[in-house]
Amino acid sequence: MPFQELIKSFDRIRGYMRDFFIYGCKTRSDREEASLRTYDNERRRIESYLGDYMCFRLREGGRGKRVWLSMESAALERNPFYQAYRSKSFTDNDIILHFYLLEALSALEPPQEEGWTAGQLTDLLSQRYGLCFDVQTVRGKLREYESLEKGLCLLASEKHGKSLCYRLNREAEELSALLEERRGEMEDFLAFFSEVLPFGAAGSYLMERGGYSNPHIRFKHHFLSHTLDDNLLLSIIEGIASKSLMEVVNYSRRQRSQRDPRPLVCTGVPVAILVSVQTGRRYLVLYGDKRKKLHSFRLDYIRSAKILGPCPPEFLEQLRLYAEESLNAAWGASISWRPRREYFSMELYIDEKREKYILNRLMREGRGGEIQQVGVNRFRYSIETADTNELMEWVKSFTGRICKLDGSNRQVIQRFYRDMKRMEELYGDGEGGE
């Protein structure tokens, strides 16, 4: 089949884009599951969608030519990945009916007050524009544009006698008029929220529709690839809102590294989405119905999420009692099912006169931990948490100041001391001084 710029399903491009963006160096041989042609086609598509924004560099490496993909989020006006959402394929009938039906419904007086029937519109297309469609095709498109399916609701319908009459959705029209009237104020609002909110692609569609640009706002610490998981996230959010039982198919890092093709299938009630604005990871928290415990799954590892049906009420009661407490006790996304919490503390050297900013850092980043002065220029940070291991990246960011660690998870603390020893070996000829 010849190369096509547009695609039917978002799923494959989701994985490729993420890998190119995150790793910047995926070669054909790294995509072990794909044929060479698939790899080349996906790469060509990514170049086609993102060519304006991204920088692909070819470099001769040890394992053949490599593609580099790099961008600095703060230098971009808009998230380039939104382009990928604009690549859905369609048929000739889809696009012809879209424009001609919308024109007929917005520009012409309907034959009756309530709107047009599918038959009347079919006749109109033929008589006015010379376009021949059968009434079933026209009706199908009208239904698609009227129903909740896909979240379009461009049209509204009303039954009159035996006929179903269609017109443009009035609420949508009123909103359109308001957006048009106040476009000056809406521009910065949409430019900001289409980047920072979940499902920002929807905001970018509004921007595109209104012809807006974003000259006024830059975004720092902005994880662009999150949007690639947003289409899947829509069903999860629906599951959270309706408190439904869901089936989640996850393909974890461990399975990837072991090249195990069997994904993990888990059923349960989705509770919340955890977002790390520092590490760029997002997680689904799911209360599993089999083992009655909370699980967290990386959103970018989830392959599919399907609503199975309503959740039994007794199950919801258990969940309510358990979820909030567990989530509050977690430092990050590691949610313990154990009732016992781990105690952790670290003592830091902070010059109390000249290094107030370090104390500010502890308060700002310490997620509610307690800070006490324990000596001259010595401060202790302590917290009770579900999993000490999760703190350690943050703890090590204080390298150079750590006097002592203490806590109930001895294993993690011993590993910290071993890590510091390894750091000394790595950078052995240090010239530091106080």
Added chain:
Amino acid sequence: METEKEGNKMELFSEVFGAYYQMVYQLLRLCGQEGLTREKIVRLAGRTGFGETSVYLLPKLLGEDGWPFLEQLFQEGQPVRWKSRLGRPVKRPVTLLERQWLSAAISDPRAPLFLSRELLGRLEKALEGVAPLYRQGDFRYFDRYLDGDPYDSSAYQKIFRRVLTALEEGRALEIRFQAGPHGGMEVSRTHRGVYIPLQLEFSEKDDKFRVYCKRLNHGRFAGYAVINLGRILETFPRAEVCEQDKKKELGLLRQWIARQKCAEPAEVEISPERNGIERFLVEFSTFEKESWMEPNGCCRVKIWYPRSDETEVLIRILGFGPVVRVLGPPYFLKQVKERVAMQARRLERTGLS
């Protein structure tokens, strides 16, 4: 990665939002009844679509068996332009997905920074009965800094809107603000000066806005400044306006920002243990970077960062411990070595090394 999404109604991925549909909207509007030449249509398709859109779209728009949207206009028997076959330009109605997203956006605590109370009220009314796409509580941002800007404060909102208006209108403001930390120390001084706001910056991690400004001294350009919105105490309108074209101003600002980048990228080697490669690359994906795999299974990465963020980059790299080894440049590596050596001495003193 093969994925699938099942069982839900909403779709972000729909042809109705697609690039080709958008281009047809644009073409129909520009062609109108007067028409556009073939060259202009080709140029438009090349400019607004994807990289290869012209190849696929032009035969559909201008070919004999294509879509019936355009027809040729003749002059003295020769085809000269293409006009729209539709009576008037079509505008896509706002979809339910977009309305639900807007409904969620206007309930965000930051919405009043951008919209007046009156407009927010009208939007709320227009979206009455439209369920928000998600609830704020569905998302928990667990590591956002706790000293973010006070979006609910009416004083902050007022200052934000004044800065935003000045930025949109290219007007100067006299700004009095609390000075930032100096040499790592918090100071109680305040500054006062005349500034033309050029661009806002938002950090999701810091949960703060900053504004990039042109500083004026007796009406003349005196360099660029970056001010935290949360530190602004007062603003007063000024008569000075931005003399240059806005695009040119932003171009100059971009050049200045580019000059603030590190002279040489930080270069690191990441070992695959503890999923280090993936963790590091995701965390540093907001930076301009170049990465490649070494035959020994390690990953080498070069990161370009703003000089003002050097300490942040350094401590985040240190957070990875021995999984990430800094290779250069020398002045960056020296700082790492100093911190590691200092750490070793601290542990030695407490007998914990």
